[in-house]
Amino acid sequence: MTPNAWIQMGLFVLVLVALVKPLGAFMARVYEGQPCGLDKPLGSLEQLTYRAAGIKPDQPMTWKTYAVALLLFNLLGGVAVYALQRLQGLLPLNPEHLGAVSPDLAWNTAISFISNTNWQSYNGETTMSYLTQMLALTVQNFVSAATGMAVLVALIRGIRGKQTDNLGNFWVDLVRSTLYILLPLSFVLALLLVSQGVVQTFSPYKKVPLLQPVSYVQSTISAAGKTNNKTVWVKHQVLPLGPAASQIAIKQLGTNGGGFFGVNSAHPFENPNPLSNFLEVLAILLIPASLCYTFGRMVGDTRQGWAIFAAMLIIFVPLMVGCVWAEHAGNPKLAALGVNQSPSALMSGGNMEGKETRFGVTDSAIWATVTTAASNGSVNSMHDSFTPLGGLVPMWLMELGEVIFGGVGSGLYGMLMFVIVAVFIAGLMVGRTPEYLGKKIEAFEMKMATICVLVPPALVLVTAGIACVTVMGKSAIENPGAHGFSEILYWASSVGNNNGSAFAGLGTNTPFYNIAGGLLMWVSRYFLIVPTLALAGSLAKKKQIPVSSGTLPTHDALFTAWLVAMVVLIGALTFLPALALGPIVESLHLWH
Amino acid sequence: MWSQCRPAIAVFVILSAVTGLAYPLLVTGIAAVVFPWQANGSVLTNSAGKPVGSRLIGQYFSEPKYFWPRPSATSPVPYTAYNGPLGDCGSASNTGPTNPKLFASVQRRIKRLRVADPTEKGTVPVDLVTSSASGLDPDISPAAAFYQVQRVAAARGLAVSVVKKLVEHLCQGRDFGVLGAPRVNVLELNLALDRLSSIQRAASQGPR
Numbered sequence: 001m002t003p004n005a006w007i008q009m010g011l012f013v014l015v016l017v018a019l020v021k022p023l024g025a026f027m028a029r030v031y032e033g034q035p036c037g038l039d040k041p042l043g044s045l046e047q048l049t050y051r052a053a054g055i056k057p058d059q060p061m062t063w064k065t066y067a068v069a070l071l072l073f074n075l076l077g078g079v080a081v082y083a084l085q086r087l088q089g090l091l092p093l094n095p096e097h098l099g100a101v102s103p104d105l106a107w108n109t110a111i112s113f114i115s116n117t118n119w120q121s122y123n124g125e126t127t128m129s130y131l132t133q134m135l136a137l138t139v140q141n142f143v144s145a146a147t148g149m150a151v152l153v154a155l156i157r158g159i160r161g162k163q164t165d166n167l168g169n170f171w172v173d174l175v176r177s178t179l180y181i182l183l184p185l186s187f188v189l190a191l192l193l194v195s196q197g198v199v200q201t202f203s204p205y206k207k208v209p210l211l212q213p214v215s216y217v218q219s220t221i222s223a224a225g226k227t228n229n230k231t232v233w234v235k236h237q238v239l240p241l242g243p244a245a246s247q248i249a250i251k252q253l254g255t256n257g258g259g260f261f262g263v264n265s266a267h268p269f270e271n272p273n274p275l276s277n278f279l280e281v282l283a284i285l286l287i288p289a290s291l292c293y294t295f296g297r298m299v300g301d302t303r304q305g306w307a308i309f310a311a312m313l314i315i316f317v318p319l320m321v322g323c324v325w326a327e328h329a330g331n332p333k334l335a336a337l338g339v340n341q342s343p344s345a346l347m348s349g350g351n352m353e354g355k356e357t358r359f360g361v362t363d364s365a366i367w368a369t370v371t372t373a374a375s376n377g378s379v380n381s382m383h384d385s386f387t388p389l390g391g392l393v394p395m396w397l398m399e400l401g402e403v404i405f406g407g408v409g410s411g412l413y414g415m416l417m418f419v420i421v422a423v424f425i426a427g428l429m430v431g432r433t434p435e436y437l438g439k440k441i442e443a444f445e446m447k448m449a450t451i452c453v454l455v456p457p458a459l460v461l462v463t464a465g466i467a468c469v470t471v472m473g474k475s476a477i478e479n480p481g482a483h484g485f486s487e488i489l490y491w492a493s494s495v496g497n498n499n500g501s502a503f504a505g506l507g508t509n510t511p512f513y514n515i516a517g518g519l520l521m522w523v524s525r526y527f528l529i530v531p532t533l534a535l536a537g538s539l540a541k542k543k544q545i546p547v548s549s550g551t552l553p554t555h556d557a558l559f560t561a562w563l564v565a566m567v568v569l570i571g572a573l574t575f576l577p578a579l580a581l582g583p584i585v586e587s588l589h590l591w592h
Numbered sequence: 593m594w595s596q597c598r599p600a601i602a603v604f605v606i607l608s609a610v611t612g613l614a615y616p617l618l619v620t621g622i623a624a625v626v627f628p629w630q631a632n633g634s635v636l637t638n639s640a641g642k643p644v645g646s647r648l649i650g651q652y653f654s655e656p657k658y659f660w661p662r663p664s665a666t667s668p669v670p671y672t673a674y675n676g677p678l679g680d681c682g683s684a685s686n687t688g689p690t691n692p693k694l695f696a697s698v699q700r701r702i703k704r705l706r707v708a709d710p711t712e713k714g715t716v717p718v719d720l721v722t723s724s725a726s727g728l729d730p731d732i733s734p735a736a737a738f739y740q741v742q743r744v745a746a747a748r749g750l751a752v753s754v755v756k757k758l759v760e761h762l763c764q765g766r767d768f769g770v771l772g773a774p775r776v777n778v779l780e781l782n783l784a785l786d787r788l789s790s791i792q793r794a795a796s797q798g799p800r
Contacts, residue, residue, distance in 0.1 A: 201623070239673055240674045263725060268650075330718070339717075359772055385684070483688035
C-alpha cells in the first residue's frame with residue numbers, strides 16, 4: 001500500500017473525529033428544544049407547521065402513539081412515492097417524456113426510499129422524471145432519515161426517563177430533525193457540490209457533438225428471417241441533466257444512497273472530482289458518527305457516547321485498511337497477461353476494473369467501506385468487480401447489522417441493542433443484575449433487543465437461500481462460480497439491512513427480486529423500529545437505580561472492547577459459513 | 593390512531609413542499625446565478641463558441657491520432673451517456689475478478705494496443721485495459737497517456753517530445769497533493785492535440 005493511501009485514510013478519520021463533537025452538541029440542542037442558532041430563519045416555519053397540522057409540540061406520546069404516528073407517516077410517504085412514479089407521464093417537469101414506472105418496480109422503489117434503503121433496480125436518467133426525483137425521492141431522502149433520528153431520540157428519552165410514559169412527540173422530532181439538521185447541512189453541501197461540477201438544472205438533456213464520430217453495426221431481422229447488418233454512425237452524445245446536487249447532498253447526509261443517475265456516485269455529474277468525493281464520503285458518516293456524542297450529551301454523560309463511538313471506530317478502521325489493501329494488491333490473473341498494476345506517481349494502479357481514474361483504488365475502497373459501514377449504499381466504484389477480499393469487507397459490514405455508524409439514527413439505535421445484549425451477557429458472567437445507565441435490563445428488554453439483533457441475519461440467510469435454489473433467483477446472476485453466489489448474498493445482505501448498495505451484475509429488475517427485495521426492506525426497517533420503540537417505552541417506565549459499587553461501568557475501555565467482541569462474534573458466527581462459500585473460496589481460486 | 597391522521601397528512605404535505613420543491617428550486621436558482629457553467633454540465637466550447645462536449649463526460653476515441661480513453665461498458669457504442677427512455681446510459685461491466693469474460697476482454701484490449709503501436713512492448717497500464725465504473729470516465733492515468741504518445745505522434749507526424757510535453761502540461765496531480773489519483777482529461781488532451789496539429793499545418797503551408 002502506498003504512503004498516499006495511508007495519508008488519505010488518516011485524513012478522512014481525522015476530519016470525521018474532529019466534527020463529531022461540534023455537530024453532536026448542535027444536534028443535542030435541537031432535540032432538547034434549546035436555541036440552536038437557526039431559530040430565527042426557521043422557527044416561524046416550524047411553528048407554522050405545528051399550527052397547520054394541529055400539533056401541540058409539548059404533548060407527550062407513549063411508545064404506542066409514537067409508533068402509530070411514525071408508521072402512518074411512512075405509509076403515507078410510500079403511497080405518495082408509488083403514485084408519483086405511476087403517474088409521472090401525466091405530470092409536469094418531465095422534459096424527456098419518461099413514461100409510468102412498472103408496478104413491481106414502483107413498489108420496490110417506494111419501499112426502498114421510505115425505509116432509507118434506497119436500493120435501485122432502475123437507472124434514474126432513463127426512468128424517473130425531474131418531478132419524481134424531487135417530490136418523491138428527494139423528499140423521502142429527508143424524511144426517512146429524520147424518521148431514523150426520531151426513533152433514536154425516543155429511545156434516548158426512554159433510557160433517561162424516570163417512571164414515565166413520555167417518549168416525546170414524534171412530529172416535533174421529525175420536523176426539527178428535518179428543518180434544523182438535515183435541511184441546512186444539505187443546502188450548504190449541495191452548493192459546494194455544484195461548484196465542483198455536480199449538475200443542478202431543470203433544462204432538458206443536452207446534445208453535444210462528438211470530436212470523433214463512432215459507428216456500430218446494427219443487426220435487424222427482417223420478416224423473411226434474413227439478418228440485415230447496417231452501419232450506424234453516432235455523431236452526438238446526450239448529456240443527462242437534472243436537479244441532481246440538491247438530491248445528492250441529502251442522499252449522502254441522510255445515509256440514503258440512491259443515485260440521481262444509474263451508476264450513482266461513479267457518474268461524473270454526481271461526483272466530478274476527488275474534492276467532491278471527499279465531501280460526499282465525509283457526509284455519509286458525519287451524522288451517524290456525531291449522533292454518538294448527541295447520545296452522550298442527552299443521557300448526561302458524554303463518556304457513554306464516546307465509548308460507543310470508539311467501538312464503532314475500532315471495527316471500522318481495520319476493515320477500511322483491509323479493503324484498501326486488497327484493492328491495491330490487484331488481480332494476479334491480469335498481471336499474468338502483461339498488465340501493469342503497480343501504483344506509482346503516474347497512476348493509481350491496483351484493481352481498476354469498475355473504478356474511475358480520478359478516484360483510483362484508494363478512494364474507491366475507502367468509499368466502499370464507508371458506504372456499507374453506514375447504511376448508505378451509494379457507490380463510486382462497482383463492488384461486483386472488487387477483488388474477492390475487497391468485496392468481502394462491504395458485504396460483512398452490512399451483515400453486522402448496519403451498526404458500525406450505520407444509518408442516521410438507525411445505526412446508533414441498532415448499536416444500543418448490541419449494548420443491551422453485551423450488558424446482559426456481562427451481567428450473567430459476573431453474577432450481577434444487568435443494568436444500563438441506571439435501568440435494569442430484564443426479560444422484556446432482552447426479547448426486544450434479541451429480535452433486533454437476530455431478525456436481519458435470519459431474513460438475509462433465508463432469502464439468499466431461496467434465491468439460490470430457484471430459477472428466478474439464479475437466472476439473474478452475471479458472474480459464474482462462487483462469485484455468482486456472492487452476488488445473491490450481497491443482494492440479500494443489502495436489502496435485509498437497509499443498505500442499498502449492490503453487486504450490480506445481478507439483474508434485479510425482475511418481479512421476483514423487486515417483490516422479495518421490497519418485502520425484505522420493509523420487514524428489516526419497521527420490524528426493528530417497533531420493538532425498539534417498545535423497548536424505549538419499557539425502559540422509560542422503570543426506576544432509575546443509583547450507581548453503586550456493583551454497577552458495571554459502560555464507559556471504559558473494557559466495556560468498549562466487550563462491545564466490539566459482541567458485534568464481531570455475532571456477525572462472524574452468523575455469516576462465516578456463507579462467506580466461506582462466496583468471497584473466501586473465490587479468493588482461494590484467484591490466488592492459488 | 594385517527595387523531596394522528598391530520599398531523600400525518602399536514603406534516604407530509606408541508607415537508608414535501610419544503611424539501612421537494614422549495615429546497616431544490618432555491619439551490620437551482622443560486623446555482624444558475626453563481627455556478628451556471630457547472631450546474632449545466634461543464635460544457636466546453638470551441639473558439640467559435642460552439643459546444644464540443646462536456647469536460648466531465650468522456651468521449652470515445654478509436655483513431656490512432658487520438659489518445660484512447662478507458663474501455664467503456666455502455667451500448668450501443670462506448671461512452672453512451674443517454675440513449676432514450678428505453679436505451680442504455682452510463683454503466684459498468686460488473687465482471688467479477690475471476691470471470692473469464694474479464695480476462696478475454698483485457699486480452700483483446702492489449703492486443704488492439706499492441707497492433708496499433710508494435711514498437712511499444714512494455715506492460716500496459718491497468719486503467720487502459722479495464723472498464724470504468726461509469727462507462728463515462730473522462731480521464732486516464734498519466735501512465736496510460738505516456739504509453740500512447742509514440743502512436744499519436746507517429747499518426748500526426750509530430751515530434752514525440754512535442755506530444756509528450758503536451759501530456760505533461762495537461763496532467764493533473766492529486767487534489768491538494770493528497771486526494772484522488774493523478775489523471776489526464778482525454779477530451780481536453782485531444783482538443784489540444786487538434787489545435788496543435790492545425791497550427792503546425794498552418795505554419796508549414798503558410799507563405800514564407
